[in-house]
Amino acid sequence: MRINIIAAVAENNAIGKENKLLYWLPNDLKRFKALTTGHTIVMGRKTFESLPKGALPNRRNVVVSRTVAELPGCDCYPSVEAALQSCSPEEDIYIIGGESIYRQTLPLADRLCLTEIADTPEGADAFFPEYDGWKETVREDHDTDEKHHYRYSFVDYEKKN
Structure with missing residues (x-):
């Protein structure tokens, strides 16, 4: 099983505000x-609950919740451990948030697929954990354009051995 964490992270590690993403970057959504x-x-x-149309299509949606046992189009588990145990050994798993799930899975992850955004937003209330101790393996820098109001980089990291 390969555990990947995917997130869009500001310079101060901010990832969200009031249960919404901080940035609308079409290329990040495509990636x-x-x-x-x-x-x-x-x-x-x-x-x-923040997903506009519920479960994302063409993916197995797994939700970790201590309070909800059923959600449409999802497999629900009471803990990260139970959720990961439900996955097969050959599966590629993507952890998509939020803050608490990122904190719990960072020590277990094999790869980080981050969009690093050149901005420090005001009022963020959700943050990605520190990720020192990871080795950058791929970086693709992007400038601003008519659809992207901030410079950003797609950066992949793997655990340092």
Whole structure:
């Protein structure tokens, strides 16, 4: 089983505000879809509730919740451990948030697929954990354009041995 964490992270590690993403970056959304389609995505209940149309298509949606046992189009588990145990050994798993799920899975992850955004937003209330001790393996820098109001980079990291 390969555990990937995918997130869009500001310079101060901010990832959200009031259960919403901080940034609308079409290329980030395309990358997210390309990487996660056909795989299992694992998220917390609040992240699931933030999805505009519910369960994401063409993926196995796994939700970790201590309070909800059933959600349409999802497999629900009471803990991260139970959610990961439900996955097969050959599966590529993508952890998609939120803050608590990222904190719990960072020590277990094999790879980080981050969109690092050149901005420090005001009022964020959800943050990605520190990820020192990871080795950058791929970086693709992007400038601003008519659809992207911030510079950003797609950066992959793997655990340092």
